[in-house]
Amino acid sequence: MTSSLIPTLAGSYYTDPSIFAAEQELIFEQMWFCAARGEDIATPGAFRTVEVGRESVLLTRAADGAARAFLNVCRHRGAKLSVEESGAVKRTFRCMYHAWAYDLDGKLVAAPNLVKMPDVDRVEYGLRKVSVREWLGYVWVCLAEQPPSFEDDVMGACVERLGDLGSIERYGLDALTVGRRIRYDVKANWKLIIENFMECYHCSTIHPELVHVLPEFAGGYAAQYYVGHGAEFGRDVQGFTVDGSAGLSTISTIAQEQDRRYYAITIKPQVFVNLVPDHVIFHRMYPVAVDRTIVECDWLYLPEVVASGADLSRSVELFDRVNRQDFEACERCQPGMSSRAYAEGGVLVPSEHHIAEFHRWAQGRISPIRGK
Helix, strand or coil, X not given: CCCCCEECCCHHHHCCHHHHHHHHXXXXXXXXXXXXXXXXXXXXXXXXXXXXXXXXXXXXECCCCCEEEEECECCCCCCECCCCCEEECCCEEECCCCCCEEECCCCEEECCCHHHCCCCCCCCCCCCECEEEEECCEEEEECCCCCCCHHHHHHHHHHHHHCCCHHHHCXXXXXXXXXXXXXXXXXXXXXXXXXXXXXXXXXXXXXXXXXXXXXXHHHCCCHHHCCCCCEECCCCCCXXXXXXXXXXCCCCCCCHHHCCEEEEEEECCCEEEEEECCEEEEEEEEEEECCEEEEEEEEEECHHHHHCCCCCHHHHHHHHHHHHHHHHHHHHHHHHCCCHHHCCCCEECHHHCCHHHHHHHHHHHHHHHHCC
């Protein structure tokens, strides 16, 4: 008789600093990482710094309007070029230590006595560039010298979940604007957060508001368990809001079959996308320690909705509650990962079996180091 239970990862995968270090090196520093919303660096000289794996990355907008990304390190003596999380410069980034300055394309353009140092190549000693792509209105970076295919890894995750690329493109994420952003500091390993997002076995237990809006979630199967499936709103539900009341202006370009439905996508290693008719909820994880993860969540709406001063609170409150409920559950799990009761891991019930694929993926990514 075949067992319906599948083992999880062992507890050490959530608590061992050496495993987390391997994940930083072989996952977050090798894959496409969603770093920031494009409108965070909307104009030339606007910048934002983000932690990607073990590196600080400086994002900016160049004079030609394209996003640029660099390792946030001065090439002279290694000082951190920008210690601010965000801001704007006119033309150059200037190191506070010895005043080396770099333009928006990363080229070294000024330094004390630079004219007397002909052996300093201004391009060679410019900022170290990081690969950049913009898609869905977000800036994605990859630290790998030879980045993997963006089309396969990022776009492909959307196709794998929805069945085709057009299904997400119809929401026009690049044209939406941030109506609300909330940053959560979660005392839990990043994999616990992904696993939680991928399943809905817990939904009837801790998400009463969400189950009211999406009654099928009471059955324990998440929307992303099925390719192309969107969870349907309840009969008495008018919108994706905390009380099921009417939402805001529907995104006019979505297909008829996408109306009154919720779709969820996981883009490994650190993005969750939630699609509903009138807005999109976009999560980005920034793992900072084996037991701590920053999650930045954007609520995206049509620009005219935000500009009108419309009340966004009911739609924001729904998923803010869901987030807080989820993160509390993850934080309750984190201490248990160190328990001898979880040394060999736990089990997955049938509605969670797709999480086993995520576990195999995570193990496979770090196997070059774990196998040493």
